[in-house]
Amino acid sequence: MIESTKNTTVKRVARLKQRPEREETGLALMEGPQVVRELITHAATTVEELFFTSDGFERHPELAEAATAAGIDVEFVTDAVLSAMADTRTPQGVLAVAHQTPVRLREALPEGTRLVAILDEVRDPGNAGAVIRAADAAGADVVILTGSSVDPYNPKVVRATTGSLFHLSIVTGVTLEAVASEVRAAGIALLAADMHGDALPGLRDALLAPTAWLFGNEAHGLSDAARRLADRTVAVPIYGSAESLNLATAAAVCLYASAFAQRA
Incomplete structure (x- = not known):
């Protein structure tokens, strides 16, 4: 001892x-x-x-x-x-x-990949871990952290994933531009989650295809450059009086929207 x-x-x-x-x-x-x-x-x-x-x-x-x-x-x-x-x-x-078991970007997007979560400049460990957990629950194949996003092996991130970190592929140390290029080469649509985008409920057909969801920084969202890389910008509508949704909640809604559409 x-x-x-x-x-x-x-x-x-x-x-x-x-x-x-x-x-x-x-x-x-x-x-x-x-x-x-x-x-x-x-x-x-x-x-x-x-x-x-x-x-x-x-x-x-x-x-x-x-x-x-x-x-x-x-x-x-x-x-x-x-x-x-x-x-x-x-x-x-x-x-x-x-x-640690990070995966190279090209190896993380094999033929048949259907659902991807991309975190760009996401800094909060709790949010990152919760998104990884939601991605796992929704059946995603891979989570990619770009830019100066939090380290997925930060102890707080690991705890927040409650073990989901070991269920899917994790990619780090890549630029968003490189990710966008590889995602398109793999035939996967890149959708940016942003409050000024098209309303999510009207996009059912678009969600049937292999989809990569792009989520931005908790405080500032996605940059203009990041939004321009996407094929489409999508918003989760707010029907009540809440000012906004936090990152992890919005990510869960988007990922499950794709999961529901692809399994319908």
Whole structure:
């Protein structure tokens, strides 16, 4: 058992809370039973280290059993040590270190791709994670983060995805121009979500085709240049008195509109 917060392993794992360390090592923190459960189920080969407190081990024996079955060694730590390594203030007794698995843009758009979510300059970890989760739920094939969008392996993003990060392809480090070019080459329509676009309910036929939805920054939306790259600009209508929808909610509506149309 690791008992000292000054242990070299503890310090090394804790540094993964910082983006430069994640980029240098290609590793990321995976916190909490739900995220670790999905990690072991869908990406067990990426797990580098797995840590439990005694209480976490007792509360989630199925995780330990799944780890053992996958050939993953379990390391026990004290509550203080797990707190030092974790990004959350109240970690839930289990934490893993895993290799990141980003996909190259061209490899992420094979023949048959039907639904794509593109996040351009999206900075908020909670929003990014919620969009990844919504994309997964709607049956999307890939999520692409362009420009200076938040790192999808930021611990807050990982937690917000509740494991969806391991269910679909993730692309990072690409320009929106490159994405637009590859999307068109793959025969996928590029629709920009923007409050000044055509009303979403009137676009059923357009949504039947393979679709890539483009979502912009939480505060400023899409730039003029980004909107010009799209085949069409689409708005989610507001029928009540709300001033607007937040990014994650609007993204979920758009992604499900395509999912419903394509499965009708």
